Amino acid sequence: xxxxxxxxxxxxxxxxxxxxxxxxxxxxxxxxxxxxxxxxxxxxxxxxxxxxxxxxxxxxxxxxxxxxxxxxxxxxxxxxxxxxxxxxxxxxxxxxxxxxxxxxxxxxxxxxxxxxxx
Numbered sequence: 284x285x286x287x288x289x290x291x292x293x294x295x296x297x298x299x300x301x302x303x304x305x306x307x308x309x310x311x312x313x314x315x316x317x318x319x320x321x322x323x324x325x326x327x328x329x330x331x332x333x334x335x336x337x338x339x340x341x342x343x344x345x346x347x348x349x350x351x352x353x354x355x356x357x358x359x360x361x362x363x364x365x366x367x368x369x370x371x372x373x374x375x376x377x378x379x380x381x382x383x384x385x386x387x388x389x390x391x392x393x394x395x396x397x398x399x400x401x
Contacts, residue, residue, distance in 0.1 A: 345398050352390045
């Protein structure tokens with residue numbers, strides 16, 4: 284056999300445990316406690332940072348801008364005006380998918396400009 288090979292007999296004769304059984308449960312319990320504490324701290328940090336970001340005036344303005352833009356672009360009056368100006372982007376009295384993508388892009392662009400200028 285080469286130096287990296289071993290026989291099954293060599294493995295079965297060793298009765299020495301790799302980890303001491305007395306210390307193993309204590310180590311596992313300590314690790315679980317540390318993991319649970321770390322996870323709870325991370326969740327609390329995420330919640331706090333999310334709430335801090337939502338409470339920021341700039342982010343409140345951005346959220347309101349998105350909501351108002353969505354309400355305006357989904358109104359029936361907007362769809363009628365859009366259909367008169369650009370009839371190729373309407374299908375059966377509704378805005379086509381391509382027009383929705385363009386409107387979403389314009390709203391996204393305006394949000395980026397609005398957020399960077401404030």
